[in-house]
Amino acid sequence: xxxxxxxxxxxxxxxxxxxxxxxxxxRKVKATLQCRRGASTAxxxxxxxxxxxxxxVVSSNASWIFTATPYIxxxxxxxxxxxxxxFVSKVxxxxxxxxxxxxxxxxxxTFFLILAGLDTGSAFGGMGSSREAIxxxxxxxxxxxxxxxxxxxxxxxxxxxxxHKTALLEGIVTDPPPHLxxxxxxxxxxxxxxxxxxVDNPATHLELTMIHEAMVLEYSGRYLALIEWASALKLLLxxxxxxxxxxxxxxxxxxxxxxxxxxxxVWLVKVSGLAVLVGVIESMFAKLRLFRVTDLLGVAFIxxxxxxxxxxxxxx
Amino acid sequence: xxxxxxxxxxxTGVLALACFAKAFGISFLAMPRSRHAKQARxxxxxxRVGMGGMALLCVALGLAPMLVVSALDRITAPLTGTSIAxxxxxxxxxALTPVMGEEFASVSTPALGVLLAVITPVALLGAxxxxxxxxxxxxxxxxxxxxxxxxxxxxxxxxxxxxxxxxSTIYQPTIKLETEFLQESRYFTKHxxxxxxxxxxxxxxxxxxxxxxxFAIADRLRVIQAGSLxxxxxxxxxxxxLLLLITG
Numbered sequence: 001x002x003x004x005x006x007x008x009x010x011x012x013x014x015x016x017x018x019x020x021x022x023x024x025x026x027r028k029v030k031a032t033l034q035c036r037r038g039a040s041t042a043x044x045x046x047x048x049x050x051x052x053x054x055x056x057v058v059s060s061n062a063s064w065i066f067t068a069t070p071y072i073x074x075x076x077x078x079x080x081x082x083x084x085x086x087f088v089s090k091v092x093x094x095x096x097x098x099x100x101x102x103x104x105x106x107x108x109x110t111f112f113l114i115l116a117g118l119d120t121g122s123a124f125g126g127m128g129s130s131r132e133a134i135x136x137x138x139x140x141x142x143x144x145x146x147x148x149x150x151x152x153x154x155x156x157x158x159x160x161x162x163x164h165k166t167a168l169l170e171g172i173v174t175d176p177p178p179h180l181x182x183x184x185x186x187x188x189x190x191x192x193x194x195x196x197x198x199v200d201n202p203a204t205h206l207e208l209t210m211i212h213e214a215m216v217l218e219y220s221g222r223y224l225a226l227i228e229w230a231s232a233l234k235l236l237l238x239x240x241x242x243x244x245x246x247x248x249x250x251x252x253x254x255x256x257x258x259x260x261x262x263x264x265x266v267w268l269v270k271v272s273g274l275a276v277l278v279g280v281i282e283s284m285f286a287k288l289r290l291f292r293v294t295d296l297l298g299v300a301f302i303x304x305x306x307x308x309x310x311x312x313x314x315x316x
Numbered sequence: 317x318x319x320x321x322x323x324x325x326x327x328t329g330v331l332a333l334a335c336f337a338k339a340f341g342i343s344f345l346a347m348p349r350s351r352h353a354k355q356a357r358x359x360x361x362x363x364r365v366g367m368g369g370m371a372l373l374c375v376a377l378g379l380a381p382m383l384v385v386s387a388l389d390r391i392t393a394p395l396t397g398t399s400i401a402x403x404x405x406x407x408x409x410x411a412l413t414p415v416m417g418e419e420f421a422s423v424s425t426p427a428l429g430v431l432l433a434v435i436t437p438v439a440l441l442g443a444x445x446x447x448x449x450x451x452x453x454x455x456x457x458x459x460x461x462x463x464x465x466x467x468x469x470x471x472x473x474x475x476x477x478x479x480x481x482x483x484s485t486i487y488q489p490t491i492k493l494e495t496e497f498l499q500e501s502r503y504f505t506k507h508x509x510x511x512x513x514x515x516x517x518x519x520x521x522x523x524x525x526x527x528x529x530x531f532a533i534a535d536r537l538r539v540i541q542a543g544s545l546x547x548x549x550x551x552x553x554x555x556x557x558l559l560l561l562i563t564g
Contacts, residue, residue, distance in 0.1 A: 052447035059457040061346050061464075075435040079428060095411045096427035103326060105428070107333055114337040118470060120457045121346030126470025129341070133334035134478035140330045141323040148319035157421045218457060222443045222450065294482050301323075308319055 003255060004092035008082060011091065015081050018268070019232035020044035022239065022275045029279030030203075044232065051225035056316055059120040069116040070219070070226035073109040077230040080105035082235045085163045085244055087263035088252045094160035098294065099147045102159070102237075103140060106193075109230065110136050117215035128214025131290060135192055135211060137201060138297040143189045146304035149182035152311055159245070167248040179313070181307035183246045188300035190238040190278075192293070194231070197282040199293050202231075209287060220255055243270035298299075329538040331479070338475045379429050382409050480514070488515035493551055 024041035031038025058066060080102045097105070110132065117129035147157070154162040192199040195212035204210050214229050244251060244310050250266030252259035288296060348354040351393060358364075362365050377384065382405055389401035403415045411424035444450075480489050497509040540551075 034447065049446060052443060054447070055451045055453055057453045057455050060454050061457055063345060065345065071436050071439055074439050075432045078435050079431045082431065093427065093431070095407050095422045096431065097422065097426045098318075098421045098492070100322065100326075100421075101423050104329070107330065111333050111337060114334075115341050115345065118337070118341035118475075119345045121464060121466070122457045122459070122468050123468050123470060126475065129337065130470065130475045130478055133330075133337060133475070134482055137327060137330040137334060137479065138482070140326040144326040145323040148322060152319070156419055158419065161419050222447050226439065226443065233423055291481065304318075 006089065007092050007255060011082060011086055012078065014086060014230070014232060014264070015078065015236060017238040018271070019229065020048060022236050022271060023232045025272060025275045026279040026282070027271055029276050030283050033280065033283040043226075046083075048225050048229060051220075051228070051313045052222045054221040059122075061121040062218075065112065065115050066119045066218075067080070069112040070223040070230075072112045074226045074230045074233075076105045076109040077233045079238070081233055081240075084159055084237055084240050085251065086240060086280075087260050087267050088255055089248065090160045090165050090253075090255075091166040094158055095134045097152065098157040099159055099162075100144065100157060103144060106135070106234065106237075108139070109234075113215050113227075116219075120218040122215050122218060124214045124305070127208075128211055128217070131211045132215055134290075135293065135297075138294060139189050139192045139300075142185055142297055142300040142304055143193070145190065145301065145308065146182040146185040147241075147245065149178055149185075149304055149311060150309035153179075159241075163244050163248045163251065164253060166245070167253055171174070178307040178310040179246065180279035181303045181310065183242070185300040185304040185307065186246075188296060190242060191281070192297060192300075194235040194238055194256055196278060198285045198288045198296065201287050209290075239271040240267070242274055243267065302310050334476070338472055342470070342472045342475060344470055347464075347468060347472070349466050379425050381412060381425060385412070471509060486517060488517070489513065490515070 003212045021041055021044070022038070024044045027043070028038050028041050082093050083097050083102050083105075085094075095267075114129040114132055117125035117132070119125070151162055154165040156162055156165070191197070195202055200211040200213075202210065202213065204213060210230070216224065219227055247270070250263060250270075252263035257299070264272065342349070343353075348356070369442045385404050386401045389399055389404075393399040393401075400415055404412055406413045406422060407424060410426055411422045413422040414420055458464075459465075459468060462468075480487050492509075492511040495505050497504050498504040540547075
């Protein structure tokens, strides 16, 4: 019990501390590729601290939903992140929910964010909400399907079991084609869910193309800080899913301090590598038109469907 | 088949999410969109208690689904011949698991509820520690320099426009835009009407045929229901005789 509590608190602290760094790292990579020096990777921490200390401006049109949303979003995203193994393959909270729970916890945050976007009465917020709704409805089926493609090889939808069995190569048919297809699909889903280029641009403000930034346009002060932190957590969650579901090797398979330290280091390297990749993609591609996003997410869905078909045919 | 079903369920879930975000957001949030909405008043407590009770039951069912498991098991056990209530509960009845076991999947909504109930106050406290007490200013929403009116807000049609467009094969939307121009110049419009219709797919191709078929059958069967009491007595008699023959 005490060990479980320690692990949960440790994971919370690691998630909260590392997530702004990932955002800063992606910005740094983008700046480097644009031949700028760019802000230090610690900048998101300063931003968060400053936002927490600022006054909050709330619209006179807003209801309690506007005030509650940052806390609900933060809590649901953090709760979802606690179900995902980071540095030890069996998280203590794994009994609380599997991958479907993670998807729906994130959907809870999205639901309130959509409502908050509509709450202030600004047309920008409504536009962001409307677009978020369609992007979410296209990404979520692809996400479930791609994780299932991997979950089938492990015979479970529980993230801890998937990671544990894959890490030990236990009872697994290691067929690279379905694995890689599902990985590609989940990568596209990651870009869409975390509001990255080519689906959304996190660096833009007051443009008619934005999605996530449009929904949170009216937020300021600590509310914005919580939302930004939750977005960073969500990004880290997806990068962790990519690295630990598809290549968990290096993760500690037992709660042993030495292996856990090693697992933490390996995980940091993996998510940083993925963050660099996201930064490179953001510098190389332009944002897609909203109705072209459908095609991209369609590709993700078809890829994960193919991964499933491959899995069944290879199994015979 | 299970993964496809799960992903379709995810699609349904998100579309339901969008539907309720629209229904609640457009009806109740931001500025009132019509004169009637502006003058709306809260109803009496008696009317709220009814709906509130149902909503509370939904939340309770979500937080403690394990209470229903044994009740449902009492119905399914005689039908299937085995009781599965014990296989479905784990962690001292706090988590629900499929019959394949805890390794396969498990969900514990009470644990998630506790988790959310712990994180939220900690986040509130953390915000106070990092930024001091909350200083809140109420101000009107910025409307690009204009005074924001409810006509500038998003409408329900605008909100679902992307969904309608992406799933246009299913919804088959028809849009009718009629514009009447001024005689002097086509740059000015006198009158403009806009209509959107969505093809009710399920009603048209699933429910309506069933209804039509039922009515057609009913029409035919009306012949034996002529209104004569003697005839009905004969029917009862024949039924009785037949029943006696079958059981005897």
